[in-house]
Amino acid sequence: MVSVRLEKLTKTFGKTIAVNELDLTIKDGEFLCLLGPSGCGKTTTLRMIAGLETPTKGEIYIGDVLVNDLPSKDRDVAMVFQFYAIYPEMKVFDQIAFPLKMLKKPKEEIDKAVKEVAELLGITDVLNFPVERLTMEQKQKIELGRAIVTQPKVYLFDEPLTNLDTKVRARTRIELKKLQQRLKTTTIYVTHDQLEALTLADRIAVMHLGRLQQCDTPDMLYRYPKNFFVAGFIGSPPMDFIDCTLVEKDGRFVLDAGIFSYDVTEFKEDIEKLTNSREFVIGVRPEFLTLSLTKTANSLAEAYVDIIEPLGARMIVNLKVGNYTLKANVRKMPLTSGEKVWFGFDKDKLRLFDKKTEHCII
Template structure:
């Protein structure tokens, strides 16, 4: 059983914080993604695990071993990089065999492992080619093969699909996830692409400015974001946010955005416990419907401002006072710029955040 445990992991470059007090337990055979924007600390975290950087403080365990003082070659991890890092003068066969030759494996075992991995990745017919003769997807498979052939305890993957075109990236996401499950190797994957993270991961660790914002399954991250940053980062298009004030009127409670008032009387007992009267109301574009007539007392009047056809669906920007509300609708829904419409939020899917940007509801 191979778990990776990070205890209070911290890394500073001079006075610049890269990672701060990161505590994570990556489970045996799990596919965990480190997700976040550029500069959030995800690649630094991976380099710390690999032994390419030294922690400022904290501990790293791989399996039952504390590896802080072990060099990279002794940590039994294999990295796959964004650039593939293939040796251009070597054939695919030699690229796959290279890490085994460096460790002085017997020739017969090297040949057997290369054969097994090339068959697994369906690159047997490429063994005598050089990297420049391969497509991007083929180069990616060779890079994966060079990691797999070592039979490491842990895979570390740093944005390995980012150089592929969109169509191939979708294909390789599914292939990579299936491969990891077949091999049963604990995998830590770095990406800034939330779609990659949501489709491939068992769990996601979302980082920002070196701080862990939330750890959870893709469903938990999407349905119950811990704070405004998580809610805004995950989702395409991102969640709509409205800065509001708490208002009581005629026995009811509303969140007032200045452009509309939204009835939240059912949450009065929860909201009244928070100091101050400022809250952020959040709702995802896919949890809003629009109609030409007012559908309920909660419906909000707006005007279609911009449309973005995406094939099977359309993203519609609706102007509500000073706010632009993004709505995801089927392509079959008729809409026209300048048309008056009524927006209705799915009450089961709204989110309310306090003045400290933490999730309340």
């Protein structure tokens, strides 16, 4: 087991900065997801770690070894791209044995390793089947088997579940997580699917435009996004945002959002310490918005119910307030489109972003 350390890792293609001064340490035995929208530099980062792409600048350490100049085959990493079986007529055994044969390992060693891996993945009974006779799920396992049979120090996965339908995807995700927990091999897993990242990762590194935005546990990312981008990217439906101006009135700090005002005097010191800006964006998760038919102590403003998206026990209510459409994810309640409701949220659920720097202040 080893850690992987990236220092100021940078890759440019002509004028495109694919990866920009990435500082990141993946701990020994950790499952780290690289998450971000298309084109943010995830694959390029992974390819540099694998040795398939040369960094323009910066260092890559695997364990304590600087590997920048080490060829891919000497890095002891296994890269898995999208899962698929390459040779449909080849037997499962030979598919899994393939990487070991390439390494010219003795036959007994190959036999033993393949059988162990098959046992681990629960595919012992299909070892002599040609791959074309397997289910999609079994095919996934062969790809996994191929990755783990060489016992690399680090796994690198690049969106391996993309080609699968939703059900198989969910099941394979769980298999993958179980496997990693058992093997405790340092894993870097690239995805643009936040659900995948949230369910798999010990920590998630969120990237945007080649830069690392935040690296944290799923829970911390969800509760304390460091900036506007992370706040909007993590969470489904995404966070509700409302522009506001901070005004000081009789010694009190109040956020004036036009449609309501919100007293934040208790955060006065924090706000003053972090910024002298007056323009902010309020952020609240849809699941933290509360709705009521009559005004309560918690109510901030009235809103019109627009479209309702039923989700079984819960529902997403689209609310029209001034120029905004806010989403509230609430327990199922009798509401109809066009109805008026009051909404509010608790103070501990409020996040405040500096409009200029986009940093989260509280």
